[in-house]
Amino acid sequence: MKRTANSAATLALFLLSGAAMAGPAADNPKDSNLQGPAEATTSATLPSVSGTVTKVDEATGKISIDHQAIPNLSMDAMTMVFKAADPDLLKAARPGDAVTFTADKVNGQLTVMTLKKDK
Numbered sequence: 001m002k003r004t005a006n007s008a009a010t011l012a013l014f015l016l017s018g019a020a021m022a023g024p025a026a027d028n029p030k031d032s033n034l035q036g037p038a039e040a041t042t043s044a045t046l047p048s049v050s051g052t053v054t055k056v057d058e059a060t061g062k063i064s065i066d067h068q069a070i071p072n073l074s075m076d077a078m079t080m081v082f083k084a085a086d087p088d089l090l091k092a093a094r095p096g097d098a099v100t101f102t103a104d105k106v107n108g109q110l111t112v113m114t115l116k117k118d119k
């Protein structure tokens, strides 16, 4: 009995927080469908970007890259931190490496989708 009440409360909280985060879109079910295609974007369609690794943090899965313009993110050249889509991407990367990578926005975070060292 008590467990059921707890579960119901947890579910209610979950639903409430979800509605709060979704904001106005929660009132319009059609809006949630708009996120589908954007998230379905694959790395194959992303433009390759040149950059130089400035910092690698395997513990947090993040990498700093001094990068050229990223057309799909409407971003000019700069040095910034990205999340790595896969922690394995960081294993071969060292500060100072010239790399070619693709980046996208995943769950609101700028993320390196693919990364390879330039020869």
Ligand SMILES: [Cu+2]
Pocket: 067, 075, 076, 077, 078, 079, 080
């Ligand atoms: Cu940037």
